[in-house]
Amino acid sequence: MATMALDLQHIRVLVADGNTYFQSIMLGILHAFGARNVTAVACGASALECSRQTVTDLVICDAALPAVDGFDLVHSIRSEHGNPNRYTPIIVLTSHAQAGNVTRARDCGANIVLAKPLSPNALYQRLVWITEDPRRFVIAPGYIGPDRRFKADDLPAGGDRRGAKPPAPAPAAAPPLQMALQ
Template structure:
């Protein structure tokens, strides 16, 4: 399958929210920007996602699992799946794809937590500390067989967007991808953390505008007493 150019939005720089909400987009604008249209309606409220323009990187030291993830993602409709069997190779692929304005960015990273050499944790920390926005805001689904709350907490503290517990199944993978698309969390920068908001917000943000520092309740929850 051929690769589709990345979203041609002119910039990726967050701006301060304005009273007139000038960053609002509508369907016509989306179409004009060349984004694919959803394939069909599933119900009144749900449409089938078209993932053919998506590029996903899977990282696992065990080639059996990367193959499994890659073939599953392809079946789910993901247009381009690339793989790395260790953290260093993943780093290079991320830099190649997202480090420059290539129009060929990785959209989602599915990352094994427990790897020899550079671990999933270290790669995630590198991503969240990177200076380039196209890297530091990359959605990351951490994949691990550890089921304890401790791992989920650690992954969240390092900036994971989602955690998928092994064994891998198509349903789990689809749900995590869907969650990344449907429920993007605001990113928080505090003195000791950068990553997606770790507190679930009651009212989801629709993602139709860029804004900074509008949520006093989230802000307060991160401020140390």
């Protein structure tokens, strides 16, 4: 399967990382991909404030942000009804990619978790994945975020495996990143 080419020139990206060196690496990678509108902040509180004030197409945050960590940042963005980025794709980066952190990122509503150190190719492939396979959003008690099921169409007729009635229809699919195929 050929990899699609992404045009990131017109998307708005919010990068939140407390390490200024890693911020510069992320900015370099995103600029190399063609992204021109990238905002970088050093703490979760600043990222949350930016998310409330500016519509973005993608949020990339470190799990270990100062003030408000990345998990709480994702949860806050997802749970705030008035946040314009509630359905925006969010990638969480972590230096500690053990199962507990991956599960925690998934449960707070992140689209993808990537381990640091980060390769440009890994980030690019995840951006392609987000673009090619936008997930519907689920709003349920205790969770709001992208549908975590990868094969939702494989459910048996009439509901889930345990025979419960089918869930109510989910809200409209999250808007996909505005990336053009080249």
